[in-house]
Amino acid sequence: MTQSPFARTPLAAGAAFADRRAELARLVETWTAPGSALVLYGPRRMGKSALLHEAARRVHRRKRPAVIVDLATAVDAPDAVRRLLVAVRSAVGHTWQSLIQAVAHRMHLSLTLSPSPDGTALPGLSFGIDPATASRATLFVDALAAVDHELGRRKLHLALGLDEFQRLLAWGGDDVEWALKSVLERHGRIAWVLAGSATTLIEDMVTNKDRALWKLAEHLRLGPVPAEEFAAWITARSAEAHQRIRLETAREIVRLAGPRTRDVIALAHATWRNTRLNRGVADAASSFDDLVRETSAPYEQSWQQLTQREQRILRLLASRPAVALSSERVRHDHSLGAASSVTVALAGLRKKGILCEADRTPAFDDPFFRRWVELGTADDLGPASVS
Ligand SMILES: Nc1ncnc2c1ncn2[C@@H]1O[C@H](COP(=O)(O)OP(=O)(O)O)[C@@H](O)[C@H]1O
Ligand SMILES: [Mg+2]
Structure with a gap:
């Protein structure tokens, strides 16, 4: 093979x-x-x-x-x-x-x-x-x-x-x-x-x-590889390996995986493999979810090490990336506690590398972990939004 x-x-x-x-x-x-x-x-x-x-x-x-x-x-x-x-x-x-x-x-x-x-x-x-x-x-x-x-x-x-x-x-x-x-x-x-x-x-x-x-x-x-060049490269490289990923699919890979080169390569790999298994057709979104399921063990482990407040914040950010965590209403509806406690939790999540270090608005560092949280794989912790 x-x-x-x-x-x-x-x-x-x-x-x-x-x-x-x-x-x-x-x-x-x-x-x-x-x-x-x-x-x-x-x-x-x-x-x-x-x-x-x-x-x-x-x-x-x-x-x-x-x-x-x-x-x-x-x-x-x-x-x-x-x-x-x-x-x-x-x-x-x-x-x-x-x-x-x-x-x-x-x-x-x-x-x-x-x-x-x-x-x-x-x-x-x-x-x-x-x-x-x-x-x-x-x-x-x-x-x-x-x-x-x-x-x-x-x-x-x-x-x-x-x-x-x-x-x-x-x-x-x-x-x-x-x-x-x-x-x-x-x-x-x-x-x-x-x-x-x-x-x-x-x-x-x-x-x-x-x-x-x-x-x-x-x-x-160092910023991201330009999206269009990366997509064209993925298509060309997959064709050389005798299983061409269509350009539209490659663009979708780049869009879904986000700015980090390694994440794009990981999703390109999963999509290439699925394309091969499915006789030439595979889409980036379902390959993304396959990848999330395959890597769930380390995610499970880091999830278990978080406090309940940190978990609630991540659940919320996974489904609503633009949510205003400082809003009193949001904090109340999602049992996040005082604004200062949320600030401490966000700092902790940044320090652990789960949220991006440099961005002002909190965002997941790893797009696959974000999806894992969104899919609610950790069912034992209740529904995604505590309301
Ligand atoms: N230009 C590139 N083309 C293909 N793969 C790349 C490219 N840059 C990085 N990678 C892959 O992405 C992963 C992360 O790259 P790395 O150089 O270790 O990132 P950093 O040092 O910024 O943390 C590695 O597996 C690497 O092989
Ligand atoms: Mg390095």
């Missing part, structure tokens, strides 16, 4: 990667101009990480080293430093050993190289780090500065992507932000792309003149 052309992969690449021509060009341009810096931000699932990796591949094709360090999955700053140095090693070629040793020396890290079992791969790298060094707020940024310095001594350049870079602040606070500024300001050997999903925080970092990154880096807010 032909594989779905929209199969869920961690990061779409090559032909599976849709559009983003302008954004790719912007990243490649930044990364091929040493010393330049771009902050890429936008909501989760929009496609920032996939874009970083696709752009890095293009930079590689120009025979320039590009590496991405993912801070989202680093447990702490020392772990992030280790990832940075492993990534840098893979990028700088034959001089890596002296460079990594020099960085380790500058950082007061003890470095151990252990040969790979079959002798062909690069040796393993492990670093010893004493507690005083490990707890330094600016540890990771110091490592960046040391790498930059050593690159300079060797007249090398590096394109570096830091994914979910705002985690640096969580590890080290304000000091990190200002230390980062001084590393970026230097006439560096590194070209930077700093990416992150914490839209409100990052927007403030780059547009507020009291913050370190103001005027220091260009910024690019």
Whole structure:
């Protein structure tokens, strides 16, 4: 059986990667101009990480080293430093050993190289780090500065992507932000792309003149892939996989799934599969509901962890997205309690990532979860509107 052309992969690449021509060009341009810096931000699932990796591949094709360090999955700053140095090693070629040793020396890290079992791969790298060094707020940024310095001594350049870079602040606070500024300001050997999903925080970092990154880096807010291009791409890609999704259906997929790239791909996948099962016909709306039913387990789980007030608010928002939760009438009719309690519940739902972080009016982050709530899958909790 032909594989779905929209199969869920961690990061779409090559032909599976849709559009983003302008954004790719912007990243490649930044990364091929040493010393330049771009902050890429936008909501989760929009496609920032996939874009970083696709752009890095293009930079590689120009025979320039590009590496991405993912801070989202680093447990702490020392772990992030280790990832940075492993990534840098893979990028700088034959001089890596002296460079990594020099960085380790500058950082007061003890470095151990252990040969790979079959002798062909690069040796393993492990670093010893004493507690005083490990707890330094600016540890990771110091490592960046040391790498930059050593690159300079060797007249090398590096394109570096830091994914979910705002985690640096969580590890080290304000000091990190200002230390980062001084590393970026230097006439560096590194070209930077700093990416992150914490839209409100990052927007403030780059547009507020009291913050370190103001005027220091260009910024690019990643929005949705343009609807018409995305629909045409879905149709073309499905046809290549021998099961064409009609253009009208593809448009419906894009409309129903909303702005996030991953949601569109997920719905395209479900529709492609149904089209195949139903001899060439399937509609986006019923595929959407199939997908909601298939993913109900995690939804059930997060639903159970909510307070009753949070559940009532979500029920209401699922069926009436424009409802005025601050209205006394609405709060009374739906047993939501005092306005201040509703405010607290909304803040909680945003913090949990169930409502969008950045939007002023409350809205579901995940369109499939919204539908799950609307369908009232959690029947044990009574009817959708408590009146
Ligand atoms: N341009 C694209 N074309 C096809 N799939 C994409 C595209 N951008 C992202 N995706 C897919 O969407 C999902 C989320 O993308 P990701 O880059 O992880 O988002 P973010 O980093 O913004 O949270 C991934 O599975 C990825 O493969
Ligand atoms: Mg990401």
